[in-house]
Amino acid sequence: MADAKITACLLGVVVAFLSCAEATNYTVGGSEGWNIPSSAGAYSDWASQHTFEVGDVLVFDFDSSNNDVADVTKEDYDACNTDSPFTVLSTSPANYSLDTAGDYYFLCTTAGHCSQGQKLAITVTEPPSGPTSSPPGSPPPPSPTTGATTSLSSVSSSLGVARLVLLMSILMGLLSQLFS
Template identity: 40%
Template structure:
């Protein structure tokens, strides 16, 4: 009788350990799937975050990309020459900063895209935005194409 009880306890412990290990394994797989799907987008590709010669440079750059929650934007620029300022659409359109936010002044800068929807960025230095150093993107949720 004691041997049967010991065998049952051993089986129960193995089952609990198996279920626990399976949970950990599934969590790792899920996190790997998320990490694999996340992308880093180098804004402007090899040109970086600069005042473009082509007025449609950043519009064209973003047009063929899909930005998803979990992705990052890498703004590669020289500290002191440019910055990255997330702005609202009205400020993007006017090249102004009326809603105080965070201006990133040290390059290169990486921004995480964690909210779906439209996002706007400008360089707020020396009229660079007026010279088309601005970026508008649409970020979709992992589960949809909103």
Template identity: 40%
Template sequence: MNNMVTSLCLSVMVSILMFVHYTEAQRVFIVGDGTGWTTPQDPSTYQTWVSDKTFAVGDILSFDFQRAQHNVVAVPEESYTSCSSANPIRTYTTGPVNVTLTTAGQHYYICSIGQHCTRGQRLAVNVSGSGLPPSAAVSPGSNTTPPPPPSSPAATFSSASIPFFLFLSAFILVIFGHNA
């Protein structure tokens, strides 16, 4: 019985450590920080915002905007470059919206309302598939303006991860329970 309690304690501790590690790996980035997702006065606003950030699979981009004034359209690179929403990957019309980065590589977002994209309301991010920091986002043009201070992304987790941690705890308990 004492070995069962020890195994249970060990199982819970391992699960908690994995949970803490998982929640620290996933971050929420408020796109544009205090500016939000809007038509910027400076067309390089979002290029500057993204320049000092690194993104990894599992991170979340939070676009804060008002319905009917803006939208978020995930597009391929060609559509990003030409500010065209003709080939949308996904469109979000109600803000704020949280977009989870589920794959590594370049991700492109524009606002398709009016001339918002051509006026600078577009975002390109480079997402790393590992815990290693990727290079900064790639955007056309160069900007010599110093980037704003880095935002402080909040740690979050998905409620879908809870069953995984419960399963892991039970699995560890069974393994250690058989060896006791």
């Protein structure tokens, strides 16, 4: 009987930990993907429907022969300036991990695409239970990845450790109750 209770407790803790550590993958633009949109505000409309948190991943799905995605400064985003991006991802699908809280700016560097609305600005927040990793107003460092992204690897290590400590404390409390 005690073995079944211990197994159930351990399973519950593992499931709780894994569900806390999952990142959300967002396909930019939804089913339309990353291309010249039908309206200039399409990507801002899409972004307004989502809440982006540290650990999430943006997935840019596009025609690699005609599009790319670059992360840029706010000034370059506003001016559609493609001269000095932090990085340019040119192979689709391109995954971009949101590793720090702050504002992020993306655009396509193909001539004319940004001015036709192929650009995205988002704000990334810390998860509700997580610590603040950067002071307000500080720009996030560029953090591109391509290919598959494992959700557990995209969780900041300090947040993962804090959750693990909390869950281990709960487990120890449950085990002490079972054996007392």
